[in-house]
Amino acid sequence: MxxxxxxxxxxxxxxxxxxxxxxxxxxxxxxxxxxxxxxxxxxxxxxxxxxxxxxxxxxxxxxxxxxxxxxxxxxxxxxxxxxxxxxxxxxxxxxxxxxxxxxxxxxxxxxxxxxxxxxxxxxxxxxxxxxxxxxxLPVAWTTAYRMLFTQARITAGDRVLVQGAGGGVASAAIKLAVAAGAVVYTTSRSADKRAEALTWGARAAVPTGERLPERVDVVIETVGEATWSHSLKSLRPGGTVVVAGATSGTNPPADLGRIFYLQQRVLGSTGCTRAELVAMLRLLEATGVRxxxxxxxxxxxxxxxxxxxxxxxxxxxxxxxxxxxxxxxxxxxxxxx
Structure with missing residues (x-):
């Protein structure tokens, strides 16, 4: 073969x-x-x-x-x-x-x-x-599902930032968060990818590093060094960053002062369980998201x-x-x- x-x-x-x-x-x-x-x-x-x-x-x-x-x-x-x-x-x-x-x-x-x-x-x-x-679905979409629903536990009305629109995990996270009733913001260096993200239901798509209209409850972070500072600055006090990758590098400045003073949470996420894959399939059937x-x-x-x-x-x-x-x-x- x-x-x-x-x-x-x-x-x-x-x-x-x-x-x-x-x-x-x-x-x-x-x-x-x-x-x-x-x-x-x-x-x-x-x-x-x-x-x-x-x-x-x-x-x-x-x-x-x-x-x-x-x-x-x-x-x-x-x-x-x-x-x-x-x-x-x-x-x-x-x-x-x-x-x-x-x-x-x-x-x-x-x-x-x-x-x-x-x-x-x-x-x-x-x-x-x-x-x-x-x-x-098995890698990118289930990774996004676990980040959003198992780790961040988003609910309808939450404000969510997805860094790096266009990637497999990012596109999945945008569509899944929108389907769950979240208000979704996203970033990209590409104007075409920002425009595409708006068709998926994102409320706003801004150039990488640009200030958002409001602070968010959750950041979905798979880019790493290039977006880390922006992720923390975009997060409300007590908010959560979920990290499942670092395509631009794995050693961003920690900014520990911001993290502890604003009581921000940083959670790692890797892969998914079989049960999460099955649960995500039920969500896709119910919402029509593909x-x-x-x-x-x-x-x-x-x-x-x-x-x-x-x-x-x-x-x-x-x-x-x-x-x-x-x-x-x-x-x-x-x-x-």
Missing amino acids: LAATAISQSATDPLSGLVLRDVPVPEPKPGWSRVRVVAAALNMHDLWTLRGVGHPPERLPVVLGCDAAGYDDDGNEVIVHPVIGDPDAGRGDETLDPDRALLSERHDGSFAEYLVVPTRNLVPKPAWLSFDEAAS PVIDRTLPLTDIHKGFQLMIDGSLTGKLVIHPPAHRPETGPSSEERA
């Missing part, structure tokens, strides 16, 4: 380590299931792996891809929950399991014709979701997809389509890129 595999890492030329090649179809071990992938989606996590951030080189080669929707071996339409962990080890929350792993960290991921995951990680795909929509998909590409064009992500040219998710099922003729050593 065809798979997009990380074989090396480079901070300056990440795509040099990404190859398309034929690999054996995986066989599920007891308690695991095989999925024929219909759609997968790109995430920044994939790019960090290629850059050598948070992924030890001794775990290479590995098939990339954290998001997937497709069919199990019984023909059921499924969404793959991407956090592979033990809920019991995390007091009922697999994201707190110290030994947890996101798909493609220790186990081959979804940029392939097939993948295998623990059977527990399969969630029935609702008929009202397309495969492309379903594949856009993920933002920038475009789709065949697996053979995955290098182009990564370059679009590197260039910051995407608004929402980029969905990858593996080849349609074909008879297996055995693995080949030929690398196609």
Whole structure:
């Protein structure tokens, strides 16, 4: 089967380590299931792996891809929950399991014709979701859901700032917060992305760093160093910043004086539980909210997809389509890129 595999890492030329090649179809071990992938989606996590951030080189080669929707071996339409962990080890929350792993960290991921995951990680795909929509949800949308509803516990009428409109998590956070009745503000350096955010229901979209019309109750922060100071200054006394990423850097000025004097709360958030994915599906069904998909590409064009992500040219998710099922003729050593 065809798979997009990380074989090396480079901070300056990440795509040099990404190859398309034929690999054996995986066989599920007891308690695991095989999925024929219909759609997968790109995430920044994939790019960090290629850059050598948070992924030890001794775990290479590995098939990339954290998001997937497709069919199990019984023909059921499924969404793959991407956090592979033990809920019991995390007091009922697999994201707190110290030994947890996101798909493609220790186990081959979804940029392939097939993948295998623990059977527990399969969630029935609702008929009202397309495969492309379903594949856009597991990482970005559930990350946003956990940030908003589990960590920040937003309610209708809350003021929410989402930094960096256009990214996968940010676009999800805007749409989910609007659906929950929040007043949403967002920022971006791109005028086009600010305009797009307004169509999703944001009350205002301002250039990065610009003052908001009012202080907010919650900030959804995935940008990091470039927006951190603005996040704290935009937050009301007693408000909450939820952090689930730092694409611009992980070492912002702490500004501890502001945090303790204004009693602001800073909460970390990572991934989601299977139960949160199921709960989010109920929310999408009830509200009609759907993920933002920038475009789709065949697996053979995955290098182009990564370059679009590197260039910051995407608004929402980029969905990858593996080849349609074909008879297996055995693995080949030929690398196609």
